[in-house]
Amino acid sequence: MNFLSHFYFERYASESARVVGCLLPDLLKNADKEYVFHPNRFEEQIFVHPMMVEIYQGWYRHVEVDKVFHSSPFFLEHNHELRKQLDPIVSHLPIRASFLGHISLELLLDHLLIEYKMVNVNRFYEHLEHVNRSILKRFLEIIGLQDTTKFFHFYDQFLSWKYVHEYADLSRLSVPLFNICKRVWHFDVETPDHLALTEALRSYTENHLPDFRDIFKFVNDRLTIGQ
Template sequence: MNFLAHGYKYLDRPLFMAGTAVPDWLSVIDRKVRARSRLVAPVVEASNDPQVREIGLGILQHHADDDIFHRCALFQQLEAELSSGFRRFMPDRYDHRPGFLGHITVELLLDATLAAADTSLLDRYYDVLAEIDAVDFEAVVNTMTTRPTDKLVRLIAAFRKERFLDDYFDDERLLYRLNQVLHRVKLPAASDDVIEVLAAARDTLTQRGPDLLKIVANGS
């Protein structure tokens, strides 16, 4: 799951909603900085601070949702279908990109499906993020991570300003964002040819995305 799918149900709980974004934000900052459940849960359990509890519970919700999402048969089916589509343009069997792209494209297009179904949702999501005091937020997150970071404040500011979730509505802009992710994990960019795969995947997620969300909501 991606940012919007993790957080859209919690617009009335700003810190919790922002907490659901923390594991993905940290992976952008430094893949060695992690907020794992085994680190977060004891901090939440020991704290009477509402801010600490809301942020920590949001992080734990992220991990619980991801666990259900990635294990469900429908996600695995869609991931395999998309990976096969990408493989047509990346035939080298040692190329790791088709499987990687199959996985993250399902997640990003699920966000696009959610936002398309409710045209005010993205604006409301970003409005809620604007309520967060990023300095205080970073300080709390640093009590729950494998090591502290001083980059979360800047990332949250950039995340709010750039609004890259808007780019998921367009196949060419989506490919640009996917190539940014490939660059971050040191893999070559995908060619424009794969826009064909993205267009077909968008139709598939429009149909099957609600089923994925129901699976996560039901916890199985």
């Protein structure tokens, strides 16, 4: 799941540390795709501070949410169907349609959460802004990120760009989707590529995702961490 979908499961959290924790695995991967951390190996150091415990619990709720989501019939069926519909659109590009279908589904869920006012994007950013940075920095150092400069540079950019707001407009999703693909493959896209992808996503949303709320209930009913 993407940022807002993870936030959905922490939308009532009172502690910003908990919210940042549930976003942290993806924030780190966006800062540097080579980052790999296992906070459970450092519980003795983490559990000395309640705010670090909140980050830790948010982190492992993120892990559990992704595990449940990616093994769900919803994900497997829609990922397969989207791949088929996107394949002719990217057949002239090096992009794997299965990869694009996966990330498209996740961004469409974020889009629908905004459209149906199921999350508050301003609140999402408020949590990111208000988290205790010294505690977050210490958490990152404990799990193995000794030089946090690169991460916080990305974090500040993420806050200043506030691009998650753009997910409200389905016609803008093609840009971040192609940009994500460019992290894996080298290619250029033209206006017709953006238009074709946008139309495919619009059609898929209208025809195949009227019951998108069901996946959030499905995941929520199977969560064990932090319930």
